[in-house]
Amino acid sequence: MPREVKKRGRRQEHKERKAKTTDHHQRSTKRLKTDHTADNGNALEVSGDAGDDFIGFDIAQPEGAHELQEETQFHGLLEPQEQEYYANVNNKIVANDFESAEDRATFIEAVHRETEGKELKVASSQSCSRYLEKIIMLSTPEQLRRLFSKFLGNLSYLVQHRFGSHCCEMLFLQAAKHVEKEHNKNASTNDDLASMENLFLQAAEELEPNMGFLLTERFASHIVRVLFLILSGESLDDDIVKAMLASKKKEKLDAPASKESELPENRRAVPKSFRTSLDRLIRSGVSTLDTTYLRALATHPTGNPVLQLLIQLELSASGKIKLSDENSVFHKLLPDPELEEDSESAKFIAGLIYDPTGSHLVETLVKQMPGKQFKKLYKNVLKSRLRSMSKNDTASYVAIRILERLGKDDLAEAKELIVPGLPILVSRRRTGLIKVLIERCAIRGVDLQDVADVIRSEYTKDDIDFLSALLDFKRNGVQDKTQKKGSESEKSAKSAHKTDVHGSLLAQAILQTSDICNLVQDSLLAVDVSTLTAMCQDSASSRVVQTALSPTEFNIQFRRHFVPRFYDQIATLAQDLTGSYVSDALWSATDGLHFMKQRLARDLANNESQLRDSPFGRNVWKNWAMDIYSRRPGEWQALAKGQERDQPQGGPQQNAPTGEKQKSAIELARERHAQKKSHSTNRKRNPATGANAAISTNA
Template sequence: MPREKQKRGRRAEQKAQKGDTKRKHDDVPEEPVAKRVKSSDEADVEPFYEDRQGDYADDAAIPAIENEEMQDESGRPDSGDTPFYGLLDTEEQEYFSRASEMLELNQFIDDEERSLFVESVYREAEGKELKIACSQGCSRLMEKLISMSDVRQIRRIFNKFIGHFLHLVQHRFASHCCETLFINAAPAVMQKPSKQQAKKAEEEGETEPELSLADMFMTVIEELKDNWGYLLTERFASHTIRVLLLVLAGEPVDLSSTDSAVASRKKERLGAPVPGTEAETASSQKHSVPESFEPALKKIMSEMVSGVDDTYLRALASHPVGNPVLQVLLFLELSHFGKSSAKDPKSVLRRLVPDESFEEGTESATFIRGLLYDPVGSRLVETMVRYMPGKVFKNLYKNNIRERIGSLSRNSTAGYVVLKTLERLGKDDLQNAMELIIPEVPGLIERARLIVPRVLIERCVVRNVDTKPLARALKNAYSGDKTLRLRQMLRLDGPPESVQGPVDHEMKDAGEFDDDHAEQARAASAKSSASAPERLHGSLLTQAMLAVPGPLSELVYSSLLAQSPETILQLAQEPTSTRVVQQALTSPTSTPQFRRQFVAFFQGHLVDLAQNSNGSRVVDALWTATKDIFFVKERMAQELASKEMVLRDSFIGRAVWRNWSMDLYKRRRSEWNARAKGIERNQEGMEGSGERPKSKIELARERFAAKQNETEGKQAVSANS
């Protein structure tokens, strides 16, 4: 008879005990209890929404610091359960989902049509704003709506949120809507509601909010004033609080920056302005704020840190959520309120590092050294190095960084602190730092940590430091073969063919090279080749070398000339290496002798390059590169003209045709010759400075403006007389 299957060990015993406990509870009659709504943090969410956490999740997780006096069992402020604003029904969800898709596509005829559509969505959302903001699927729509709203619509939605901000900023989804609302309301915070808007709203049967945007921000501060200490480390509220602090200070809120302390790299930029638009320009600049904001900001910053002791404040430096808030507080304290504020014993900087000398064995030195290698804490040290007063920075550098800068540059975490340090060093200190980093250059190149050499080159150019020792170190770090050296610089080297190739062919001939072996070979090849970020950093380092006259740029130029034409054409069409080819053609450090030899690689292949998205930029750069070798430029123009229809059939090719002024080349050859030589002729036939000749309508406008100014001047003189 077979034996009964039994689990062994402590886990089986614990599970059995849990089962007995559950059965005992089942025997007890249930008592009627009040139904509690499940909070959004406890609810199950879809995997694709995990990136909307708004915290510092891209670093190693560190245990959260809890304040038991301020929190209840659920980890929230002891202010009762989170309110439930209701759920959208099926039809409403379908409508708002379609509206979100239309806003995402943005296929409106003009801005007026888009404004009408946004207004219609607002009418449909009347009374459901809080439901939408807390909805997992529709909160994105609220962010897009706010980012496309005018001042009147922003004031209306802001007024709907008033009274609920304490709960909304802690909500997984609504917190992002609050953040977007603060960012888009900031540029208009000085505007007062006009009587015309109130009259228009009254005609449409709508109630216009009585409060201005400035008063609404003060209302938000009043709602949150007793919870700053908790919100400092709250998972979802912290990123909204950071935005609020920057808005109150009138500082730009940059969501697009990768090293921004406002949001993590994983955050969706749904409410971020489109690059290149007026909204993007306004959000990236400082804005004026009411006088009442500055004392309110000082009070908030004081209340955030006054309720905790120095030990807890230093522990926040390695807290994944509290660290970014500390960065914002330090930035505002040292940058917005002036570096003299650091002398206050109650300031954040003095509480973190009370000993400004940073001598060995002091509390400040121990604190800083503990953060240098911490993935989260090192970010706070970067902020300190960047903004702290000059005297304090010199003491920090002298006692904690200067002698160790070589070993710090080797570390993948502390190396970023080294970068911020190099940006603040003077000429003599930078010279000394370069001498200490040079021995580490071969190891940095081998491990593809290229950002330290690149920044060192850029700072040496700014401070006028001799880069010849650094050029020798880089030359020794790369191969002596000029052909191979460029591939190493651009991180294009793959698996060694001398080892991999013959073995594969022998196995194939023997009939032993099956699909499994092929898959293993492809995996090994992918593992040994450089990744896209490594290629990008390799390209940036090579471009930095090209910008320095002397041995550094000569390393690159000699390697480029040693390549075969096929390799150069391949590099011209790669997304990262094409930048190096373009800079080699247009950089001030390139000599006419180099350009005469280098442009010859592209002759006969211009049409193919002109139809490639990356190669077309190289063809455009050839126009500038051949400015002093006219016969070569004319030969290239003939090559493009011979394939006119091929270029006109290509969208990218038409851009190249236009940039080379090929229509002018075919119809008015003499004018094209003058433009190709850098000589422009204006309408009077005089030689100009190489600028585009003015059209007849532009000249007429200038004559009209001059005549208008002359008439106004005469009228002013007659009035005075």
């Protein structure tokens, strides 16, 4: 049978693959004709790399909206010499070997002069864009304004660019730090450049016509979220807010920034024009969207964080006013005000509870909704599902948010619903919900005895010590770690054993609750000394010991029995990185137990040479004020009893008066000298007698 005629060789195969790729690319960039095209003559163009997650919300753009700049916009490539220059700049910044801050400022200014006219090329470069971000972090307000003005007019392109979007984000975050300062001065330092306020307003105006598309664009959505937060005046350092801004995979860039540029953690003061611009941006992004399209954002991986942020900003700033506004995001998302169980809004929320992406939006709603609306949501939708939610890996996070908002009566009912499912949570080692339940019940004054009984029975049913089972602290790992210390197998012993962090957090929550703290306290007293020492040298379990040693009103009797277990062990713990924190905690743990504090101090004094050879031991020696103990015992006794308000050098940080700044050694010495001087000049002198009288008379 004749065979098919084929050309041999790899060149022909390469030509065929290239032809197929070209044909596929041509087909992917063609306009797709749909029913909408036949009706209105408009065609929806879908780029070949748009992906399945893209949602084309920009169906009906408002009048005056200009076309988005194509991603194929090209500003040129950097020459090899230019790339090498910026690589050397990066090495200089990372090394941070500047002689002074002025030297570094001069260097950054020279880099800005070299970059003039090439800002867009550098921002679009795969490697040099990272270097530009570090340069932005070290730039002055005037340099930031100059770079900001260069980006204006090209923001629609840069925010969609894979590398340029990160430069825009860094520029926005750094420029936001100086808006309040310039607003207070009410003037710009350079008349030729626009103020930070005007630059942000121009950026918002440039992005406004295309906001509906940028909300779900792969790279631009991050910059949109940053811009929303800056205009709203919300803190940019909150951990929850940071999670909304960027994914966990975002590269972290470090630069030796000055202390003046650090952003305060509290809410920022922004001009009133920012709020007006923010409302206009939000209205531009969602005005053309109905409830169906807006709800599609809830399960969209890129649109969900944007929707969370919009809800948070809307409810935190306007509150009840926005709830009644028909054009608000909240009203469009949940148009049914009563949230009846059979309503579409209730069904929508119920469907999001178990969705890995949509559950984050439910958490935001539970946290931000006004009390009246939350009660309706809880009563009609969430309460009947709370038991099943607590057992689900995804929905349990929503259940945690619910417990944080419930009052005493509702929390007691919720506890009755959750307690039957606690054995399942314990078996799966998912203790986050149990921890929050204990903390909230302790705050609201709800009885926890039934919860304690279930926890005790579940963790001790295999005849295992309660704390060892809770922390998953294996005895074999402890012995290996203590006996093989200093040998080559120490690293393998540490890696083979690791305490459960979530179990440690639960144990700490139990210790801080007076009703059930005896669960962990009794287990700590039952542990032998060698195991306790190993626990103090483990990062997670040592925090349990530190919490147990923290003085409270209800653990004085426990500390009387627990502190003596550290006799002859405190010096060993002081020489360990983790154990040194336990040694420091023993200072405050012996408040009111002065004889125990003396015994522990004597153990430290007997091992002075070993402690001084260890960096961690030296810190413990200083925190226990052992130099004063050796040279001025009377002063140390007064310090240990808490009779001195001013803490001498080396005194433990825990004994410093709350809210007062720690005084340095020279300040304390000056105070003592002034007191002695004033005492000697103000004291009443008795009449001199004998030889002294003769001397004074002659004088």
